[in-house]
Amino acid sequence: MLRPPHGAGSISEFAADCRAVRPEQNIELISVDIETSNLFDLKPGEDLEKYAPFHVAVAATAGSTGEPKVWMSRNARADPCTNMSRETARELLNYLHDLQQQGHRVCAWNGASFDLRWIGFAAEDVPTAREVALDLYDPMLQFFNRTGYPVGLDAVAQGMDLGLKKLLKSEDAPRLWSQGQHDKVVEYVCSDATITLKLVQRIEQTGCIHWVTRKGGRRSEHLGGLLTVRQVLAQPEPDQSWMSSPLRRAKFVAWMSQV
Numbered sequence: 001m002l003r004p005p006h007g008a009g010s011i012s013e014f015a016a017d018c019r020a021v022r023p024e025q026n027i028e029l030i031s032v033d034i035e036t037s038n039l040f041d042l043k044p045g046e047d048l049e050k051y052a053p054f055h056v057a058v059a060a061t062a063g064s065t066g067e068p069k070v071w072m073s074r075n076a077r078a079d080p081c082t083n084m085s086r087e088t089a090r091e092l093l094n095y096l097h098d099l100q101q102q103g104h105r106v107c108a109w110n111g112a113s114f115d116l117r118w119i120g121f122a123a124e125d126v127p128t129a130r131e132v133a134l135d136l137y138d139p140m141l142q143f144f145n146r147t148g149y150p151v152g153l154d155a156v157a158q159g160m161d162l163g164l165k166k167l168l169k170s171e172d173a174p175r176l177w178s179q180g181q182h183d184k185v186v187e188y189v190c191s192d193a194t195i196t197l198k199l200v201q202r203i204e205q206t207g208c209i210h211w212v213t214r215k216g217g218r219r220s221e222h223l224g225g226l227l228t229v230r231q232v233l234a235q236p237e238p239d240q241s242w243m244s245s246p247l248r249r250a251k252f253v254a255w256m257s258q259v
Helices: 011-017 086-101 115-123 126-134 139-147 153-159 172-178 182-206 229-233 250-258
Strands: 029-036 056-062 069-071 105-107 208-212 218-222
Touching: 029 086, 029 115, 029 172, 029 182, 056 086, 056 115, 056 172, 056 182, 069 086, 069 182, 086 105, 086 115, 086 126, 105 182, 115 126, 126 229, 126 250, 139 182, 139 218, 139 229, 153 182, 153 208, 153 218, 172 182, 182 208
Parallel strands: 029 105
Antiparallel strands: 029 056, 056 069, 208 218
16 A cells, blocks of 8 residues: 655545545556755766765655655654655655556656665665666666667756756755755755656657757657666667767666665
8 A cells, every 4th residue: 555655644635645646547657856965066077976875855756647746854843854764765665666566657767776776775775676666667777778878857858848947957956955945956856756757758659769969959769668677677788889988787777786
């Protein structure tokens, strides 16, 4: 059964809040996105992994109807905590796992590498995070496995002509969160979850990813049907023979082998 989020009211209140993910409502695709609290200055060409582990500040899940659901921990004064607690992270992780077990599809942009990894870290339950990640729909990883290079959410949102843009730069969210500007970060994570959901729906309709390059050009890549991370990893790795310093697929999913 679906578990109520940390800080939610009664079970009946939670049930009303989660109508969007019940089978009878025919909602089968749910996106998830997180923002972290780590403060650091990532230099050009620097590996993000240098600053790991990352602590989840807030997360959002979005379905095809209704408003996105916000996940965060609060202190005794009901103020947002700097980091999501283990209990809240476990409730989020179990929520995603339950959705998958009920036949719903969970999606995220680069979620196999980032979002599920750090939700699992916060929940202190990497095995469950790994299972959710393997059954996740992550078009970014699927794209990488065809092209040999990654692509950002905002570039694809622009290329797919969704009329939606990221509200902040990802590096701004931890700073704003630390300054107490929680509403801005909540709005941002909800927006990213919504963009992800609409992107995955459009990709599923068209079978293609269109994106805007750094130079402003437009490119397209045919994906075909959406695949789970498990299905992507069962395919051969991309041809990167033309690259001098390729980013290997293993870097996205190495954390899963540490279970």
